[in-house]
Amino acid sequence: MHDVLIIGSGLGGLECGALLAQRGLRVLVLEGSNQPGGCMQSFRRGGLHYDTGLHYVGGLASGQAMHKAFAQLGLMDLPWQRMDEDFDHVIIGGRHFAFHQGYEAFVEGLAKDFPHQREALQSFVQRLQNITAEDMDVCAYDYLCQTFSDELLLNVVSAAAMKTELRRESLPLFNFAHTCSSYIESSWRLRGDGNLLVNKLIDTIKEAGGEVRTNSRVVRLTEDDGRITKAICADGTTYEAGYFISDIHPAVLCQLLEECPSVRKAFRRRMTSGENTCGMFTAQLSIKPDTLRYFGHNVFVYDKPNVWTMTEENDPVKGVMISARVPEDESETLRQIDLLTPMPWYECQAWTETKVGHRGEDYKDLCQRKTEQCITLAEQYIPDLRSKIETCYTSTPLTYRDYLGSPEGGAFGLRKDCRASMLSFHSVNTPLPNLLLTGQSVILPGIEGVTMTAFETCNKIIQDNAR
């Protein structure tokens, strides 16, 4: 019998596991696939490690938003490397802009290019620092239109927000602000792959007496007297626990709850009818040795100032994020860069019935075409990038769906909608008092959002136990 059983070992699941194990609770994390970590996991090919979803983290300097949380989780021991002072570069229509770390420097940097918008920039960073739950009801795009009269600047300040799904009609300011603010405070990359983070959390869980089991897919939860009592895995193994935390997509959780009488149809309907966010196309490039100098900033390249409409139709590719990986041997040249661009699920429709490695030539052609388009855009910043590429691995929303169990390959979980915030932002509570939610679909996506949610989820259990 465990105190807490966690379904899913994504960042949120492992963070909950670590936090509760540190509190002396007996924790068991069950992962359905053969590798823990969800979006944080990395894979090895040709002697190099490639990351799935980890690119950079904001607010890790002492006193900033994420520092305290990561310190508590033991993650500040990892080799974080502060990015360049100008941490995000934006190229739109051939014009080059930079975001600088620190709110004042951010304003001053952009005010050089947009002197007539200095006050608007100051107002913008003020707002970023004062975001409240009420901003879940505020439309981010409308707010930006009201704040910036210069349309190019509106696009520039939004250009690095590829960490969420930019949708004009629905994205809440709450989400937009959280994907900007901590990075402006300070931006960091990990010297090493995402598995460092995953393994650190697993070590914390194990050192405190907990366990993480892979190849343990939960297929059913059973209820007795208004509480979940058992998790039953695909191989028939049954686990009992006092609390259960779901770090899987809420729609997938509902499939496990089919025999639970306390979960009424109305709850199932709300959890299964939410729309998923768009996915991402990623071209992961290994670069020939000594051909490209490492750069400690991200670059976002767009053909035109259409940052907010790109996710609706991104074929051909209209914008790309270039993320360089910190050289682990402290060399001045890099070996890997990722090119990322949003990819809506409808572009994957022809292959929804296929599995990894068996999607056919048409799919390979699609990936090839998208890669070429991404490289063409990236060459606005890295001239002659093509000639420097050694190998290229691609992933699409189908890859996310098949490896990570994310419905429709959504990169940011369930979509949040400022027009219906009560329906799209979820509580960590469920109709069963000992079943709680965590992960990117609940409140906010991204490393910061998932970490904030993990603390909220754990606080419920900690408060319960204190009673």
Place this chain on the structure above:
Amino acid sequence: MTREEIIAEINAELAEEFEIDEATITPDAPIYQTLELDSLSLVDLIGIVQTKYGVLISKTELPNIKTFAQLYDYIEQHQK
């Protein structure tokens, strides 16, 4: 949609979704007790009304809807 049509449809829907006997739903019956709503399932009620009629019950107006008759009124006044 007429008021009678709304009443027939929403009553059947709420009975089905909240798994209660439809006969317990009367115009003056208290919504919270009848549907056994808490803060979590209240959101489910809002979701049903929004999905079914495209009517979003705002946070400010929510406290004014205490009976089924008040819910019918709200839907009738706001339906598109």
